[in-house]
Amino acid sequence: MFFASDNAGPVHPQIMNRLAQANSGHAMPYGNDAIMDEVRDAIRTTFEAPEAAVYLVATGTAANALALACYTQPWQTIFCSVTSHIHEDECNAPEFYAGAAKLTMVETDDKMTPEALTKAIEKHPEGNVHGAQRGPVSITQVTERGSVHSLEELNALTAVAKRYDLPVHLDGARFANALVALGCSPAEMTWKAGVDVVSFGGTKNGCMGVEAVIFFDPAKAWEFELRRKRGAHLFSKHRFLSAQMAGYLQDDLWRATARQANDNARYLADGLRAAGATMLHEPDANMIFAKWPRRIHQKLQAAGAKYYVMDGPLDSGDPDTPLSARLVCDWSVGTEAIDQFLSYF
């Protein structure tokens, strides 16, 4: 009954196999391994982007912070949602990598709106040397509240960015979960929608620790390589990053694990609704925000279920008061664990 995060699940066997295969003899270090050539080709094909610059790092925060740094001057501000991972969960890494730039919160409870984005940008008039200057727009897909922007919504946001000539970053730590939810192509969810650079997540969806950073315009390639090295994120035994990503892409594993995670979440959400819980956000992908009475939380936690209770306290107060929770399903959560979880309701 582990629903605390999709970053706590196991590595998919197909990826473990690729790691084992890669572990033969010597290989050129620092991204010059042959598997990386295979990965680069596979990603360019998958994204219909034959010119894209493709790099691997081991953490999602590294992917985001390095990608954004390539598009942010130290005197600029990055426009992001108040719930975004780059603002809430990266301990100032984006600011650090962007040379002490600022993050400006676009007012929203979940998905950014074009209106709120426009308002945030307009607060920073051009040519005013005193304020932070306009920088990139960072969109999170899946959002940290479990929502998925439709292609229309994405395009509306990037249209605002383009109107102000601002680059667009997509935090795709759960890229695959969003993609299978929308049923569109990777190109449609990225460069065709006006995205300049994407953090393409692997770790939360069955890898050990690997994320790709994909620049659709390769002009930033060398700068990224220098920033990655300077950030201490260039792996000497890089083939083991490459092997993970190769295994992840092989035979569309990445879509399969994402579909499984989303299906698990839907199954759990249906069960929760049937058991009387209230959904706080509509779960578009593999994250559920819901509330139910304290006494059921107490039973679940006593039984060892792992998930975040977002208000509290858990251990005292009216047992009928509903408390909010976040539940995340990764690909490996089976219906058995979900049924067991629901049995406590």
Added chain:
Amino acid sequence: MFFASDNAGPVHPQIMNRLAQANSGHAMPYGNDAIMDEVRDAIRTTFEAPEAAVYLVATGTAANALALACYTQPWQTIFCSVTSHIHEDECNAPEFYAGAAKLTMVETDDKMTPEALTKAIEKHPEGNVHGAQRGPVSITQVTERGSVHSLEELNALTAVAKRYDLPVHLDGARFANALVALGCSPAEMTWKAGVDVVSFGGTKNGCMGVEAVIFFDPAKAWEFELRRKRGAHLFSKHRFLSAQMAGYLQDDLWRATARQANDNARYLADGLRAAGATMLHEPDANMIFAKWPRRIHQKLQAAGAKYYVMDGPLDSGDPDTPLSARLVCDWSVGTEAIDQFLSYF
């Protein structure tokens, strides 16, 4: 015939096994996994340091830059050898992590001397607001020229640092190779010798990508955790860093692989000498710097041997002119490959 670097070799099977074992079900992320508890205990025992704060990161540059940052103010300078990895091979990562601090070169061809270190420190008088302030001393063991400081030499250097009340960092990317060369205990080569924090390397010696940072005084523990997260070096699926280090420490594998690497290097060095090559530095551990005629280089490279030729050009000039080379042996290089290499002389 791969002697380009010990960071290009395979992962030892014992470590691969530990990764496979760790890959079962869910585990708490971000260093809260149970294997990390095991690793912490093992390192504390190994270093006879029951209070030490122990952390894992995935690259040697991250270990060095984060460890140094905890002991360096932005207005200070780090004292290091001109050949040190932190100066030559980390693309300003130490400066980046230390908030734009400076590195001051201690004049030396290889190992730092107490006299040269004293001279470098004395150039930065206390209380002079105009110059960079004195910061930590960073010692590389094994040096980038393949030398190992004796315990006497180490103690003499740290004595200088202590005289000026400066902290000491040990870059131990090849810690194990140095240790087995000296035949001393980890404690003797670190805290008993006045070292405050050590980068304890795993990657070059049979791991996939893991280094421990060990603070003998745990006062910096929380600061390190924040710096690691801010640097994007905190792994969500941390158990796979832990598992590598657990496998590395288990049954003293780390000493065995280091011994093998050093033995390989000695075997190669003996062969080179016998073949008429000239040693440029005495190889104390697993690195060899030697020179031999251009024509032999040409044959070796044509045969696919991988190593660095440090002067050149390789392809033209007097075939009898000696050219310098760097050769590094990792644990997996067998005598067969070495014999094959030597056969071209």
Added chain:
Amino acid sequence: MFFASDNAGPVHPQIMNRLAQANSGHAMPYGNDAIMDEVRDAIRTTFEAPEAAVYLVATGTAANALALACYTQPWQTIFCSVTSHIHEDECNAPEFYAGAAKLTMVETDDKMTPEALTKAIEKHPEGNVHGAQRGPVSITQVTERGSVHSLEELNALTAVAKRYDLPVHLDGARFANALVALGCSPAEMTWKAGVDVVSFGGTKNGCMGVEAVIFFDPAKAWEFELRRKRGAHLFSKHRFLSAQMAGYLQDDLWRATARQANDNARYLADGLRAAGATMLHEPDANMIFAKWPRRIHQKLQAAGAKYYVMDGPLDSGDPDTPLSARLVCDWSVGTEAIDQFLSYF
């Protein structure tokens, strides 16, 4: 009719005289001039703080950014009002000086409230390595909307900070204007109210370009000196900063000019109200936010009056629509200019 800012007025003759007096022969550079000793003593006496560390810089942004940097770690966030100068008007200088720290907006239209401050702090739970850590609280007195916190209000804010063990910075670019508005002592508005460090402004109140940074606990003294030098804010011919501050403090000139500025603003505000303008904030010191019909703005601007129109456009639209304006009075604005200004209503 210059009401655009109090940073555009002339230097008071008493200060010009001190500059001229100081300009005799050679003087020790870098803050070692004799006038600085006089200034330090005068400030310690004025603030009833015999141990205070006192430094001079030339700009308000330098005073704020350097003072805050001494109390902020790069992984922390500074709590400030959304209208604060450090957030809106310093082009990321606080972030730059604090090593890429974050600024967290305390929700408010003008003065910070203890509730809003508490809420902002509580959003950053202790011990959560993923989010920005709690850093100092920065209070602006006079606020950028022209309001002055009462001593009760100040004490309530610092009480919140102290409850969380957070240091308190006071941005006193208009310190004197606030002080004479409250009629309290400098000690009451600073250390007796729980302020740890204050930017004590001179530039906007009759100086040429000088601000004092006053640490009530001198523990940060040497760090400040290094940060000031590293920021390129240590003046070689420092005596000319000292002379300004000496002239400013002499015979309470600073209170006199502030009183004059506040009186000017009150006279202008009374006139505006009498002329039918609407006050947007009650002007506690020397800044006025008010609105009146577009057609009167058009006449005023045509006549050369200088002030900020905060919405618009000025040149087209219904002539009766009220537009908001910011008017700032410095000490040198006379009633003649004000009467002239009011004559256009």
Added chain:
Amino acid sequence: MFFASDNAGPVHPQIMNRLAQANSGHAMPYGNDAIMDEVRDAIRTTFEAPEAAVYLVATGTAANALALACYTQPWQTIFCSVTSHIHEDECNAPEFYAGAAKLTMVETDDKMTPEALTKAIEKHPEGNVHGAQRGPVSITQVTERGSVHSLEELNALTAVAKRYDLPVHLDGARFANALVALGCSPAEMTWKAGVDVVSFGGTKNGCMGVEAVIFFDPAKAWEFELRRKRGAHLFSKHRFLSAQMAGYLQDDLWRATARQANDNARYLADGLRAAGATMLHEPDANMIFAKWPRRIHQKLQAAGAKYYVMDGPLDSGDPDTPLSARLVCDWSVGTEAIDQFLSYF
């Protein structure tokens, strides 16, 4: 008898007069004052550079650090002399402003040589992601040892930089002293010699605290403005920087004060030689490095003479041992003080 530094002298009366004249009524802040227009024109004319971007800051360190930052990426290294002010006397300000870039020492005792510069650049091969990347070359004119590069020497250095496509910065804290020593035009010593940006010093040569930064290619103009603001170096009452620079340029005052300073130094140097002192560097401008017996130093210091004794101790040891000293003459040092000084020999 004040020879400690030219940054400790008084402000020239002509500049004080311009400050007094500027102090009338209100003026637009932040560099939008009318006097700045006059200064910009005067500098463009003086440098025969009608397109140059011209900015003022108050300290030499700010001028250097901001100018260099515009040409340095954080992963690059700045090539400078080991005696340069940016390395020895700016407490890591260049590193801070350049986002944690490195400084690489060009080996030299005084003036940089093309050979040493080439060697330093060649140590950083292109395309090597592991090392610091090549950044700008910074030349100091007058050097910190009192030497002036001839135009031939300057051109030889910039030719090296251009060969590697590296920008060139000239630290001209003593620009005027060098210029009058060479008897050439400002254009010849800057853009005609391949300099891209110059710190044009005023403070050491009769101003209160002002330096111009002149970009011969205005492409960096807006970036500089943002960096200056972010560094807290944009003055609100900017007219008082402008007025200093206007007074400095008026009727070639800057050349006159520099000539006076150089003449003073020559008079002093001749006297020292006549008195038996040994010159350590040939004094090309207004700085003298010489040595003479300890006992004469003791007499001089007892008499209140101010200058740096560079070895020591002063107070004990053989009275006949020669000790080295640095003496700097500013424009205001008269022959009377020099004669008095020489009388102790």
